[in-house]
Amino acid sequence: MFPIKRFAAIAMLFSLALPGVQAADLITGIKGKQVELFDVADDAKPGRKVDASGLPWTIKEEKNSFLKVTLGGKDAWIDSMQVNVVRDAKSDCPPKNSTQPDIGAVLPGAAPSRCR
């Protein structure tokens, strides 16, 4: 194989391997009636309370459990504890193994089984 092609193939593989870089995470809801917007990723000073409109909000950055979003053309930080976030998940059902019964011998997992 031509070295450049080989390099490209390896680069492609490694890009597939790195978690969390493909899809943008979103804020899809707020936990209270209003959400606080902060100028920095910290809540030492009180934020400005605003209504949630135009959801979902794309998360541009994450720092100290605060999420950076752009609202009305301006960047603001939101406490991740105050919002509902939908994050990227890589979960695929494997091909069904027809030779085996679908029987679990252990406790149910951290999530319910998704593949039947």
Add this chain to the structure above:
Amino acid sequence: MRRVPRPKALLLAALLASCGIAQAEEPASEQAMPAVKLIGELPPAPAHQWSDLTVDLNDHRTAGNGLVSAPALSKYLNGLYTHIKIAAGVPDWPGAVHISSDTTLNAHASASGNIYLHMGLIRSAESEDEIYGVLAHEFAHIYLNHQAAYEAHQVASNAVTGAKVALLGIFQKKLPGTNPSWSAFDSLALVDGVVHDSLIPVWQRDVEEQADMFAATLSLRERYSYPSGYKAFLERLAALEQREQASQPFGAPEGGATPAAAPGTTRKTHATAREREEVLTAKMLPLMPRPRPAPRKAPWQAVVKDKETAEVLAHFALLPEIAKLQAAGRNADALKLAQVAASGATAGDGTMLLVLQGAMKRTGASIEEQRAVLLRNRSWPERSWSVQYQAAMLVTPEQQPFAKEFLQEQYAYFGEAPRTWPDMVGFYFRNGDKFSQLALSLKCTTEARFRDACVYNTQTDAQRQQAANQAANRQQQQLNKWEQKLKDKLKLNQ
């Protein structure tokens, strides 16, 4: 957030109790199963009866495509597990972390102390906080002895099946708004939904909530970030739920509604991820330390970028691409990608070899070539039963004696794990080895989990059809009997 008990659930609980069904709950309460009442406090560890580590590992090596070999990742995960045991005050407890080839976002624990992280979870996680949170959740099930109680609840679940059938008659006539055109099967599904959603999963949801609180407690103690950790994991689950709901067809499927099979099927045993996250976050909010712990992304990123681990993850990431190519009929391209997937750090991995063998089959490779690929798994650190079994299937009639010898060798290698019994019985059946078939079939009757599968694998298609018809008749008769009995008991026979 407390759930208000629904009147229907209470009525059902009373009914079940009156039928003696609720007695099946007793074994669970007899187990030493401490409860986590608050975040920040752990109950003392109860006495444990550990199940055999090797038996447990063989059970997992024979399930699905088995386990994944990724030494650097395993070392890292086991380091975290050691810290969790120390934080919980039980550093000497048995068990290790293993990587399951299951590609879903999940993890599970066993009564041996082992924890299995699925590839879907490993591929999705972005920080050590997240992995720590999930490991701590799984460890909670071990620490709190949930396995023993879960087994008791499985017994209860079997007993409830009888009650479901009895309740059918009542629900068909008494539930307001019940569609009179529904068949008995549809109504059974409704009853199934009501009973399960109301009783058994309430216990299981409570167990999951306790494990969530346990995970939050350890995360706080060890100064892991909750928002970037366990909360992030629940948010990924919520994303999956959202995807699933979006893919559900609107309205009832043709041929009758089956409410219990609606999107809520995945909610039977667990509250939704969104609910779990809401409850836990509300509890965590007043406990959050100041300043908040920074997420530990660097150690996790370092381990997933380790050359070998990165290659394992990259090859697993190819699987959906291969499936897409095959779905599009591009079998030659799929084969090329499958060859990449089954190379380097996953050259002998069970999943990759089965995918490669499948791709080779689609492009017309001979069975010798396919078998040769599968046999690479024999010298791999993680041997997969599925691969060995598949290799034994790829023989000509003249090679059958060798196949039997080979498979029996594998059977011994996997400690004669019960999970292999249905395969072995089926193999003997197809090859006319009646003595071996009978001997193993008898053994299989002692293992409730696989009994039916063993029987199924020794039936011809005609026998299976006949058995299905008989089962349907029996179910109808039993249903009629229970309905009458319950009506008599509750004087509903007017």
